[in-house]
Amino acid sequence: MKKIYYKITSVLLALIVLLSTMSFSLDMHFCGDQLVDFSISDKANTCLMKTEMTKTSSSCEVMKMEMGCCSDVEVVFEGRDDLKISFDQLTFNQQVFVASSVYSYISRFEGFDENLVPLKDYKPPPLIRDLQILDQTFLI
DSSP, rough: OOHHHHHHHHHHEEEEEEHHOOOOEEEEEETTEEEEESSSOOOOOOOOEEEEEEEEESOOEEEEEEETTTTEEEEEEOOOOOOOOOOGSSOHHHHHHHHHHHHHHHHHOOSSSSOOOOOOOOOOOOOSSSSHHHHHHOOO
16 A cells, blocks of 8 residues: 555656646637637637628628637746756755765665674673662563
8 A cells, every 4th residue: 555655646746847847838819708719839820800891782781700809818837947956056065965875875785794793792790789670660
């Protein structure tokens, strides 16, 4: 269960970083209150309608539409580009800290040549009284 939780968390964090660094723009073209065209990467196509009232030879009126209330809306989502910190921008103390952390992490996995017992030459102090019986403290 723990491995699944870690995998889900790592995928979610990777998606958050990806989406926060990615930038894109949305172009929308409205005629009045109605959305006519929508584009994510390209420019939205504009409507080229004209309004004219004309009389034809018959008694019918022909109406061609030109909407002067057309508008283009562009929404730009800027991504972050300052997530990568260059190693050159670190101060000397920060570089020393990073180098010592990496060295101590790597040295954890190196094995010893022999089993060392650091206290094998020392003898325990002499037991004069048994303090546990004297104070009547026993481990249960």
